[in-house]
Structure formats: C-alpha cells, structure tokens
Amino acid sequence: MADLDVTVEGISEGQRIPEEFAFGIRTDDEPFTFGPNVSPAISWNAGPDGTKSYAIIMHDRSVPTVFDDANQEGRTIPADLARMDFMHWILLDIPVTTTSLPKGAESDGVVPKGKDTGPSEHGIRGANDFGMFMADNPDMAGDYGGYDGPAPPWNDELMHEYVFTVFALDVESLGLDGVFSGQDARSAMEGHVLAQGSVMGTYTLNPALG
Numbered sequence: 001m002a003d004l005d006v007t008v009e010g011i012s013e014g015q016r017i018p019e020e021f022a023f024g025i026r027t028d029d030e031p032f033t034f035g036p037n038v039s040p041a042i043s044w045n046a047g048p049d050g051t052k053s054y055a056i057i058m059h060d061r062s063v064p065t066v067f068d069d070a071n072q073e074g075r076t077i078p079a080d081l082a083r084m085d086f087m088h089w090i091l092l093d094i095p096v097t098t099t100s101l102p103k104g105a106e107s108d109g110v111v112p113k114g115k116d117t118g119p120s121e122h123g124i125r126g127a128n129d130f131g132m133f134m135a136d137n138p139d140m141a142g143d144y145g146g147y148d149g150p151a152p153p154w155n156d157e158l159m160h161e162y163v164f165t166v167f168a169l170d171v172e173s174l175g176l177d178g179v180f181s182g183q184d185a186r187s188a189m190e191g192h193v194l195a196q197g198s199v200m201g202t203y204t205l206n207p208a209l210g
C-alpha cells in the first residue's frame with residue numbers, strides 16, 4: 001500500500017498537541033475545563049492513480065477500558081490498564097480535488113450537544129465517541145459530529161496518543177448516511193484504501209506526566 005505524506009499544522013510526530021486543539025485543558029484552579037477545541041489545519045499529497053475520495057479519522061489509542069476511577073480525587077488510572085480506541089473525528093467522502101483543510105474547518109469550540117453529523121462543506125461527518133460520555137448529562141447529550149479534541153482523564157498515569165490518519169480511497173462515496181460511527185467508517189473502507197498516512201501527537205491533563 002502506498003503512503004500519504006500527512007501534515008497536521010502545529011503537531012509534530014510524537015510531540016505534545018497544543019491546548020488550542022484540545023477539548024479539555026487544565027488550569028491552576030481546575031483539573032479540567034473546556035478548551036478552545038479548534039480543529040487543526042491538515043494537508044496531504046495527492047493519492048495514487050485511482051483515488052476518488054479521501055477520508056480522515058482521528059482517534060485516541062490510549063483510552064482506558066475501565067472508567068471507574070476516571071477523574072476521581074485520590075485515585076489514579078494505572079498505566080498498565082488495558083486500552084481501547086476512542087474516535088475524535090470521522091470525515092468521509094472528501095472530494096478528490098481536496099488535499100487540505102484549514103484550521104477551524106471542522107471545529108471552532110466546544111458545542112453543547114455536539115456539532116451536526118452528516119453532510120458538511122468538506123465531506124460527510126460521522127459521530128465521534130463523545131456522545132457516549134455525554135449521555136447522562138442533559139445539557140451536553142447528543143450526537144457529536146465533526147472534530148472534538150483531546151480530553152483524557154486528568155488522573156491517568158499514561159500519556160495519551162492521538163493519531164490523525166488520512167486515507168485515499170478508490171470510491172467517491174462509502175455510502176454511509178445517518179449517524180454512523182468510526183467503526184462503521186473503518187468497516188466501509190475495507191478493500192477500498194489505496195494509500196494512507198498518519199501523524200501522532202500526545203496529550204495529558206496529568207501534571208505528573210509533564
């Protein structure tokens with residue numbers, strides 16, 4: 001499979017993601033408060049012959065599988081706890097003529113109840129995984145489309161790793177509509193990926209991790 005050369009402005013491979021792009025930040029007074037949550041500018045080179053569209057998935061590959069101790073005073077989430085993927089951004093059916101998105105294109109702040117899923121100016125938005133964590137909060141519950149940035153538990157002993165991946169696909173549309181998930185997107189892409197490239201940035205709200 002061919003490689004795409006992906007650039008995420010302000011995020012270098014393996015380095016900390018700036019707070020500008022985070023859903024959650026730490027302050028001197030609070031271990032968590034809402035951050036600017038701006039989607040970073042992202043660009044990539046044109047895909048190989050046969051490319052008919054692009055897709056973007058950003059996920060956290062370091063999310064705890066058990067949340068009993070998350071954000072609890074006097075407790076920590078051990079670094080060796082089993083981890084899972086958590087989707088932060090799913091954008092499909094990006095036109096083949098598009099090889100970049102400007103900063104703020106998919107988010108310019110935290111939106112209570114989430115940004116719209118479905119057709120957008122840049123493609124088709126899936127639902128990220130913030131909806132499952134907001135379900136018990138009537139002021140925030142909803143389907144979260146577009147980009148929502150890092151917001152790891154502030155007492156997690158593990159540095160979280162966030163992967164921005166761009167895929168070059170051999171179809172103009174993956175045919176997904178309604179409220180679909182990142183896993184739905186991954187399943188639909190199977191057998192259609194001609195090339196891909198990624199950038200990984202890190203983030204934590206745990207001051208012990210620096």
